[in-house]
Amino acid sequence: MTSESPATDLPIAPHLRAWEHVLSKVEEMMVSGELLPGQRLPGERALAADLGVGRSSVREALRVMEALGLLKAQTGSGPNAGAMIVSRPTGGMTMLMRMQVAAHGFPVSDVVQTRLVLESEVMRTLSQQPSADLTTAVELLDSMDEPALTADEFLVLDAQFHVALADAAGNQVIAAMMAGLRASIESYVVAGVDFTAWPTTCTRLRGEHRGLVDAVTRGDDSLAQQRIIDHIRGYYQGVRSDR
Known part of the structure; x- marks a missing residue:
C-alpha cells in the first residue's frame, strides 16, 4: 500500500474531494467537542487511516485550515509538535x-x-x-x-x-x-x-x-x-x- 492509498474503505461523499472530506470531518469533531481550541490534532498518519484518505490529502486540508487561521502548525518532534486548533481564528x-x-x-x-x-x-x-x-x-x-x-x-x-x-x-x-x-x-x-x-x-x-x-x-x-x-x-x- 502506498502512502496515497486509503487505509480504510470509509465512504467519501461524491461531491467532496479527499481534502474537503478531511475538512468536513475535522469540522464535525470541533462541533461535537471531540476537538477543542488549544487541542492538537492527531498526526497525519492517524488522520489518514481514520478517514480513509491519503496523507497528502490530510496535508492539503491542514494547509487550508492554517491559511484560514484555524490551525497553528508546529514542525519537529516532541510534545509541542503537530497541528493545534486555534481558539481565535x-x-x-x-x-x-x-x-x-x-x-x-x-x-x-x-x-x-x-x-x-x-x-x-x-x-x-x-x-x-x-x-x-x-x-x-x-x-x-x-x-x-x-x-x-x-x-x-x-x-x-x-x-x-x-x-x-x-x-x-x-x-x-x-x-x-x-x-x-x-x-x-x-x-x-x-x-x-x-x-x-x-x-x-x-x-x-x-x-x-x-x-x-x-x-x-x-x-x-x-x-x-x-x-x-x-x-x-x-x-x-x-x-x-x-x-
Missing part, C-alpha cells in the same frame, strides 16, 4: 474578507450598507461599556490632527480608526469583518475625495470623529448610533455626488 476571517473584496469588487453601496449595520452595533456596544478602551482610536485621531498629512494618508488613518472602534467593542466577528473590509473602505473613501475642497472636508471629518468618541464616553448609545449613521451616509452622499 480572526486572522483567517479577515484574510477571507479581504480576498473576497479584492476578487469581486463589491459595490460601494453594499460596503456602505454593511458598515451601517456593523458600526451602528459597534457604537451601541461601546456606549454601554464604560470600561471600553478607546486608547488606540484616540491615538489615531491625534495622528489625524497632523496638518502635514496628505489626503491619502489621512484617509488610511480614518479607516484604521473605524477598525479600532470595532476592536474596542470586543466582538471578534465584527472586528474581523471590519478589518477585512478595510481595504474596500479605503478605496471608496479615497475615490470620493474632492481635493479642491479637501481642507474643509478634512476639518469636518475630524469633528465628526471626535463627536463619535464623545458620544461613546457620554454613554449615549442613541446619539452614538445616530452620529455614526450620519457620518457614513454623509461621506457616501459626497462620493455619489462627485461621480
